[in-house]
Amino acid sequence: MTSTGYAPDVLATAVAAAVRAPSMHNSQPWRFGWRDGGIEVRVERGRALPTAGQGDLGDWAAQLACGAAVFNLRLALAARGTPPRVRLCPYPDDPDVLARLEPDGRPRPATPAELALLAAVPRRRSSRLPFFPEPVPGDVRWRLVEAARAEGGWLDLVVGTAAVSAFGELARGANRVLERDPGYRAEIAAWTRHEPAPDGVPARAGGPVAEPHDLLPVRPFGDQVRAPGRDFEVEPLVAVLGAAGDTAVDRVTAGQALQRVLLTATEAGLAASMLSQPIEVAAARERLRTALSRFGSPQMVLRVGYGQPAWPTARRPVAEVVDAPVRSP
Template identity: 65%
Template sequence: MLTTTFSMAQLYPAVATAVRAPSLHNSQPWRFRLADGAIELRLDPDRMLDACDPTMWAARISCGAALFNLRLALAVAGTPARVQLRPEPTDPALMARLVPLAPRAATPTESRLHAAIPRRYSNRLPFRPDPVPAAARHRLIEAARAEGGWLELVIGSTAVGAVAEIAMSANRVLDRDPAYQAEIARWTRHGPASDGVPAAAGGPVAEPHDLLPQRPFGDWHRAPGRDFETEPLVAVLGAAGNTVGDQLTAGQALQRVLLTVTDAGLAASMLSQPIEVPQAREQLRLALGRFGSPQMVIRIGYGQPGQPTPRRDPADVIDTVLEET
């Protein structure tokens, strides 16, 4: 029996914050509900990407990121939560259950990261050449560690080139799959929408001389021969393993890193191609020499102004309340 319970009045604003998490192609594969005074986060079976995410790895990463936002929203509202990951083994769609803890004031870090949520978005435009300061780099590494993940900053042109080649090779594999390309096209939006990636936010069309791969969301071209970026800061985020629990942990670590990026005045975009192709993921792990499993490649730098991609209304992702006390 819970001594305190969450209510619908607490759930709705928390979910409005949670849905600002990133997801592959902005598919938003999550649902939320109250059950016996606890908040449940669930995979949405109607939002799975059959071609781009057949193992549901990306959907679980996204749910982990939404879980981190949910935790921040509840903490800033004065009621932090204890998180139970995958509390019902017989219910594989149930990703997490959040049980209220004793009320307390939010920490300064929680408040800063929460304030960064509406300003965080994937910036697919070229970044300025200004280097990311050492202090900011340290903050990003610590952000991943605080959530049980790890972040490897790829330093040096040789190392960056090796990771870039792995990413490009994976992208070529994916490009040869017609179903994969068709699914990206279905999630590209050319008008008002509440999900998917607006073409205007997709960045420029990829060029053969680009160092890193680019999704074909955008439809505008750069000046001929102009490099996208020659020396980007590339980071690889990982977890101890690649179980469902590891993926949820990695999603929380990813979102904490991305919000720390935003709080530091930086921008980021994600490259999941080398994670989506199993052989490329293993090559990446070996290249890094790290224990554990890479879960995301992140490009970080100083970006041009942009805007977040659209999200569904919280009412569209909240299921009927099972029991409210």
């Protein structure tokens, strides 16, 4: 760290953690740069999803992903003893910069909680496989809710057979709307990888092919036929994550809350997958918000439970996502 900010060589170390954040279709819509002692996170426009991740939602998917990357950056910098102060959407004339991280001026050792979450970063993976029937204990559920609250978000758990069934109907309906869009189907195909690649979703990680009796929809990334007796859980733990509003700042905040929830789940030995179809369809999103009696905006839905380890998905090399350091004149 310099006398006024982070040294440029800190950037690569921190970004190595940041790129492990989740993103829709593993599109990795982020770039990182160093400017005048601060680390900046910017949307990479060429990787924004024109169908599933935008539509009526604008840059929702990219902003959520960049928020998750910001949380990983925070952990990596805290582990160095230099926790950051974060400014969201700091430049009104440059809305693609979603966050700027600067030293908060109070060097300190990382807390045990920060180190535990950082250790979970490389182990966090989206699992599209069926989970085991073992229920998630109440104290672990409370930790997930508190993780979202700690980052300025909220997490509502959908519990009870009737509530879960109603959500499943809502999610399947949203999925049918999406699948009627040729652009949506083409986008899924474009981000499905049948050969090794640094982005996208490997077909082997796509999970089993959907069956008519499944409660929740499955994106068609893979072509695996499920093993006998390995149906998806009848009453999954469904969690809806949201923010106070739906501005860019709200979405980046929600992305940080999402990542804290996912890392908390990983640390607790849980698996999770993201289910965004009810968020992507405006009518379904509003129905979900109303059902939860929330004034805020739902930003993501999670399926959480105990399951076998998921396949890892690749990331682009750090050098490909980092811009050369610049100084203002």
